[in-house]
Amino acid sequence: METKDKELLRGGQFLVKETKCEDVFTPEDFSEEQKMMKEAVMEFNEREIIAHKARFEAKDYALTEEVMRKAGELGFLGVAVPEAYGGLDMGFVSTLLVCDYISSGTGSFSTAFGAHTGIGTMPITLYGTEEQKQKYVPKLATGEWFGAYCLTEPGAGSDANSGKTTATLSEDGKSYKINGQKMWISNAGFCRLMIVFARIENDKNITGFIVEYDKDNPNGITLGEEEHKLGIRASSTRQVFFNDTVVPVENMLAGRGEGFKIAMNALNVGRIKLAGACLDSQRRILTTAVQYANERKQFNTPIADFGAIKYKLAEMAASAYAGESATYRAAKNIEDRIALRQAAGNSHQEAELKGVEEYAIECSILKVAVSEDVQNCADEGIQIFGGMGFSEETPMEAAWRDARITRIYEGTNEINRMLSVGMLVKKAMKGHVDLLGPAQAVQEELMGIPSFDTPDYSELFAEEKEMVAKLKKVFLMVAGAAVQKFGPDLEEHQQLLIAASDILIEIYMAESAILRTEKNAKRFGEEAQAVQIAMAKLYLYNAVSIVEKNGKESIISFAEGDEQRMLLMGLKRFVKYTNYPDIVDLRIAIAEKVKAENKYCF
Numbered sequence: 202m203e204t205k206d207k208e209l210l211r212g213g214q215f216l217v218k219e220t221k222c223e224d225v226f227t228p229e230d231f232s233e234e235q236k237m238m239k240e241a242v243m244e245f246n247e248r249e250i251i252a253h254k255a256r257f258e259a260k261d262y263a264l265t266e267e268v269m270r271k272a273g274e275l276g277f278l279g280v281a282v283p284e285a286y287g288g289l290d291m292g293f294v295s296t297l298l299v300c301d302y303i304s305s306g307t308g309s310f311s312t313a314f315g316a317h318t319g320i321g322t323m324p325i326t327l328y329g330t331e332e333q334k335q336k337y338v339p340k341l342a343t344g345e346w347f348g349a350y351c352l353t354e355p356g357a358g359s360d361a362n363s364g365k366t367t368a369t370l371s372e373d374g375k376s377y378k379i380n381g382q383k384m385w386i387s388n389a390g391f392c393r394l395m396i397v398f399a400r401i402e403n404d405k406n407i408t409g410f411i412v413e414y415d416k417d418n419p420n421g422i423t424l425g426e427e428e429h430k431l432g433i434r435a436s437s438t439r440q441v442f443f444n445d446t447v448v449p450v451e452n453m454l455a456g457r458g459e460g461f462k463i464a465m466n467a468l469n470v471g472r473i474k475l476a477g478a479c480l481d482s483q484r485r486i487l488t489t490a491v492q493y494a495n496e497r498k499q500f501n502t503p504i505a506d507f508g509a510i511k512y513k514l515a516e517m518a519a520s521a522y523a524g525e526s527a528t529y530r531a532a533k534n535i536e537d538r539i540a541l542r543q544a545a546g547n548s549h550q551e552a553e554l555k556g557v558e559e560y561a562i563e564c565s566i567l568k569v570a571v572s573e574d575v576q577n578c579a580d581e582g583i584q585i586f587g588g589m590g591f592s593e594e595t596p597m598e599a600a601w602r603d604a605r606i607t608r609i610y611e612g613t614n615e616i617n618r619m620l621s622v623g624m625l626v627k628k629a630m631k632g633h634v635d636l637l638g639p640a641q642a643v644q645e646e647l648m649g650i651p652s653f654d655t656p657d658y659s660e661l662f663a664e665e666k667e668m669v670a671k672l673k674k675v676f677l678m679v680a681g682a683a684v685q686k687f688g689p690d691l692e693e694h695q696q697l698l699i700a701a702s703d704i705l706i707e708i709y710m711a712e713s714a715i716l717r718t719e720k721n722a723k724r725f726g727e728e729a730q731a732v733q734i735a736m737a738k739l740y741l742y743n744a745v746s747i748v749e750k751n752g753k754e755s756i757i758s759f760a761e762g763d764e765q766r767m768l769l770m771g772l773k774r775f776v777k778y779t780n781y782p783d784i785v786d787l788r789i790a791i792a793e794k795v796k797a798e799n800k801y802c803f
């Protein structure tokens with residue numbers, strides 16, 4: 202266990218420590234049990250969701266509830282829940298896997314599923330007392346009750362701790378009365394339990410409560426009408442009004458003023474699960490697109506044979522592949538961290554809480570990256586379908602609309618971008634991740650004379666891994682110089698933070714794709730992984746461009762004169778390939794494979 206502890210990087214350390222390919226978990230490492238689970242979930246998705254797609258698009262809210270209930274009967278709602286509370290306790294990777302493969306049929310079900318199993322249930326499993334867990338979690342794990350999460354208010358969105366909902370202690374000290382208005386509450390229309398955040402007196406931080414909601418005995422709770430939304434049309438989204446809603450004191454979650462912490466930690470889990478929930482949508486969009494492209498002929502040619510379409514198919518495949526690689530890599534890190542903590546004597550609850558918190562940076566990175574990839578993928582999907590893509594009669598239109606929300610909820614992508622860098626800087630200050638040492642080393646390297654030796658790139662990914670190491674140097678160089686310049690005021694320079702975050706995101710995603718492929722090439726052979734190798738190289742090439750653009754903009758904005766020149770020279774050195782990959786050939790190879798298989802096949 203001790204050695205494993207040493208190998209297991211802490212959250213954010215991927216930036217400054219090398220990860221060996223043997224140490225990453227990949228989708229090719231699924232156990233037999235996980236593969237069976239995947240099959241079962243895919244079959245459920247086809248039968249219960251895809252087959253009724255039109256009803257979801259027609260705002261059939263009752264169908265969402267019905268399918269959720271069926272998911273509960275099959276145990277899918279309790280995958281992450283400990284057995285003691287009626288769940289399957291299958292571990293974090295399996296939780297992600299279920300979330301991934303159940304979510305692609307429609308964003309409506311995916312949102313209901315995510316809101317219930319994540320933010321609707323996790324606050325109790327992570328923070329509840331034994332009594333609270335015994336009383337509520339089995340009902341939630343089996344789908345007897347559904348959960349909703351009431352944080353957002355009309356005046357409190359991204360600034361979640363600023364809510365005006367109040368909780369007032371009764372004179373006898375036995376209950377709280379909740380008053381206020383919540384907004385955008387997923388599952389509100391059919392939930393039986395709400396996690397509600399409210400402020401007690403003038404507390405700095407909000408407090409979390411478990412609130413039962415029985416329609417026959419509403420206890421001061423009323424719901425607004427269903428919101429009419431761009432996408433996820435059969436996901437119930439309503440306002441919730443609390444008017445002297447009485448909640449027994451024993452239903453307070455954690456302690457008074459602990460609500461903000463609960464909200465943030467529940468969101469960490471929600472973020473990586475949201476990334477998981479976008480993966481199979483991406484695969485499905487690509488599969489649908491390539492099937493159409495293989496059949497649709499223009500100029501007597503299947504459009505899939507046109508270079509312009511091959512470009513899109515290849516880019517879509519590479520981004521889906523990188524998304525899978527990074528999501529499952531982080532999921533396993535979380536699972537291992539939880540196991541380590543349990544082995545060290547932490548309770549399941551404490552271990553899970555700290556395990557996820559440790560990788561909050563990666564959770565934010567994944568949320569942003571995968572939500573934007575699925576949106577781009579759906580957008581290109583529409584383009585491949587041409588005019589038909591714009592029609593409600595083909596699946597692309599709904600996929601595009603459904604994808605759009607993923608950039609907004611679970612913390613907007615702007616907030617998550619800034620969080621990822623902010624949390625990294627905080628970890629560095631706490632001494633959990635040593636950024637200073639490596640940043641100084643980069644500075645010294647910049648002053649020195651570059652090596653003119655001819656490097657040996659004969660091994661697979663030798664140059665690509667060196668490139669990832671150089672991209673890390675770009676982050677350290679740019680972020681290090683910005684921290685020196687602005688100190689704690691850096692948080693006022695949001696454009697810089699966002700640029701730094703884009704660099705960080707690309708590093709994590711590209712590295713994950715490379716490590717997964719390297720691991721698989723070692724065990725299955727390079728020939729068998731030829732297309733995966735092409736995808737990893739293509740992803741990295743795109744990542745380098747993004748890093749270069751963001752690095753350049755940042756340097757120009759905060760450095761002048763000699764410093765600017767030195768940093769720009771460093772940037773140029775760090776984004777330079779010795780042997781540029783032939784990106785056009787890589788795209789052709791990827792597209793030909795996808796075309797031949799007529800689906801996303803990795």
Ligand SMILES: Cc1cc2nc3c(=O)[nH]c(=O)nc-3n(C[C@H](O)[C@H](O)[C@H](O)COP(=O)(O)OP(=O)(O)OC[C@H]3O[C@@H](n4cnc5c(N)ncnc54)[C@H](O)[C@@H]3O)c2cc1C
Nearest residue numbers: 350351352353358359385386387609610611612613615616
């Ligand atoms: C369909 C749907 C379902 C939802 N489900 C739930 C749910 O179940 N429970 C729940 O509690 N909430 C839910 N939400 C709410 C969701 O989490 C919020 O919409 C989201 O957090 C953003 O808050 P907001 O809408 O108030 O936007 P705002 O916070 O007003 O943000 C508007 C814009 O300003 C940007 N911005 C805000 N603050 C900053 C800043 N400091 N720096 C830079 N940019 C900033 C944002 O990134 C965004 O681009 C849901 C929303 C939708 C649309």
